[in-house]
Amino acid sequence: MVNFAQRILGPTLGLAPCSSSRSHSLGRTRLRNFPCAVSSTSSSSPMDRQNRRQGFMEFPHLSAPHRDLMIELVSTMETRLGSQLLPDPLPLDVQCYQNAAGTSQGALHIRPGDDTSSIEFILGSWIYCELPSGGALNITTLMAYLNKSTDAPNFVLEFVQMSPTSMVLILDLPPRKDLPLYPDYLDTFYVDTKLDGCRQALQKLPEVQPYFSPVLYVRCVWSPTATVVHIQCEQGQESDQARMEEIVRDHVSPIAKQVLGIWLDKCACGEGREVKESERSELERRDRVIRTKTIEIDLVSNLPRLFGPDVGSRIVNAIQEFLNK
């Protein structure tokens, strides 16, 4: 779940890790200031909690436009839903973590909804892993799950970067119903909202191509308007990185804000989607199957591989424990 995006890594991705010289320049500099690097994992003072949240919100390995976008999206979500959100319940050493060598870092931020809310939880995460082959893997995620009081779609945004000039973007409101059976649901959340216009706008750029995850299950959970694309600015020129930043600022950023706005208005804060008591168990079952399966695909094998077995298991177990509460 935390690294939802890792499911899209695989032999058909065709993204070679960038050479370390092309990694984003912030990477190494920031390692020294990373909260996990300066405080013990058992500390839990209010100041330390605050530091760790700031650590998450720093997004130290992203380009400026990308970081600005993530900060704005998380802030928008937390501001709009703020009164319904509870504090992050995760242990501090799950909120920030790194491997023994300090070459991989991660931050995880979860806010459950309170009893009056339709929010199950929101989840923000980033992972930065220097790879043995050189280069680095950089995954940034923002997701929001609704609970069984509504059947409205969830929200997912994920960036998977293998270099400063190549990334996969997933931006979607994954449906919580079997769409072929519910044309009205499709009309309400996907047709009437003109969500497909966001995907179409981005795909007009020559650097943008549709992306097909090698994991078929993952393709099944996305909506028909999902923006699932591979952005490549690889002309072999010095300006490639600047072009990628321009695309994030001028093209990705507006549609990400638009999709989040639609989700906040129509799904998280929308009305009239109350689910009948008799249908809640089926909705809950579907949500649970998808969550279990995606965690299995995303985390169980990948996190231990990227962070070592001890750290990886700690994160996986903490998330599973949170979800099974």
Added chain:
Amino acid sequence: MVNFAQRILGPTLGLAPCSSSRSHSLGRTRLRNFPCAVSSTSSSSPMDRQNRRQGFMEFPHLSAPHRDLMIELVSTMETRLGSQLLPDPLPLDVQCYQNAAGTSQGALHIRPGDDTSSIEFILGSWIYCELPSGGALNITTLMAYLNKSTDAPNFVLEFVQMSPTSMVLILDLPPRKDLPLYPDYLDTFYVDTKLDGCRQALQKLPEVQPYFSPVLYVRCVWSPTATVVHIQCEQGQESDQARMEEIVRDHVSPIAKQVLGIWLDKCACGEGREVKESERSELERRDRVIRTKTIEIDLVSNLPRLFGPDVGSRIVNAIQEFLNK
């Protein structure tokens, strides 16, 4: 249903009809021999029925490799399932039809399964419409639907041509279950069969791009391995048409035969997919909703537009009557 493919026609298709000089040369010549043009619609002698089936199997407006492919696929399907298939129950003036001016023609061939079969029906169709703007629309379809004795996927193949150098291809085994809820079903029919390899192979060609139907409902009914592509050979050269024929012969044809083979082996003639009595009504409901909705999208508005209200309504009504039996 008959022109399942028309759902993909729309403002975002971006396929301009070809000029009439670029239409396939067989078109006008064959009009004189079209069965509907030489016999009255009320005739129903065995000879006439035979002529009409031959009319369907002639595919008079397709290029040679395209026609060869369609004949081989229909023959393979009918040979393999032959003993389970009943005769075509449609009125003769629905099996072959044309508009008053003779500028639009269509043929429709349906074979229901018998009581012992898992086949609900197979359906073959072609439509050829000269457009007022010049050029012609050419749609060729082969579909097979299973009944509620099994939950295995259906089969669909459709070509939509707006010119001899540009076509949309849909090749899929549309699932009959809500895939995110049934990972085992996904594994059985889509992962283990390596169906995605067919899509991947075709998309390696520079002339082939993923195609997004402007009708969102249609996107929802396809599987995650659906080959839904736009093939364009439009370099402005005389060899463009030959290149399209080469692609159909050397690339489309092998994967279409492979997908049909998988469907025949694993779905139509596969074993072990018996559906429990308690689950049959839900399966039947899902099948019915999808069928009703796709007919509405495909036929109700399009056929009268292409063939005039009288002929269009005749075909739509006959199909609806057959489906509601």
